[in-house]
Amino acid sequence: MGRVRKVLTGQLVVGALVVAVAAAGFGLYWFQPWKLWQDETVEEALPGIVETSAPPTVAPSTAPSESASSATGPQALASGELISHEHATSGTVKLVRLADGSHVVRLENLDTSNGPDLRVWLTDAPVKEGKAGWHVFDDGEYVSLGKLKGNKGSQNYTLPADIDPARYTSVSIWCDRFDVSFGAAELAAA
Structure with a gap:
């Protein structure tokens, strides 16, 4: 026994x-707790902007007007500041129309925590502060613009051609695994 x-x-x-x-x-x-200590920095230029080391030289009498040059380059349609939700998040979000008529969501100076399965969502949900804003972005209409390229830096996310950006009012850094917003920004007309 x-x-x-x-x-x-x-x-x-x-x-x-x-x-x-x-x-x-x-x-x-x-x-994936190790991601809390791993930062991924991505620095992308805005599409359509050519960076040069010296400004172009143009004779004063032939210089194009400022409105003519801005109409052919990228144009910010809306922007907003990221607020923190589940994780401390900061930076600026811009909805930009490019010279070819396509649109991108641009994250500038993004700083948030890394995490599993982070996405950039364009949504119609209102941005609410604190815990009230953690779970609202999957309640309405949203478009996933893809995986977050990096939790720090400046990066671009192309909108699909069939998406009308005027229908959306906010952007969320969304954790698809846990259905929670790391941070979000309300888009206001620029």
């Missing part, structure tokens, strides 16, 4: 260890 009890106890201990290791492995995969 004592030998049977020792065997059963040993099997229970081994079984419990197997379950604990499997649970720990799943938890590490699901939460």
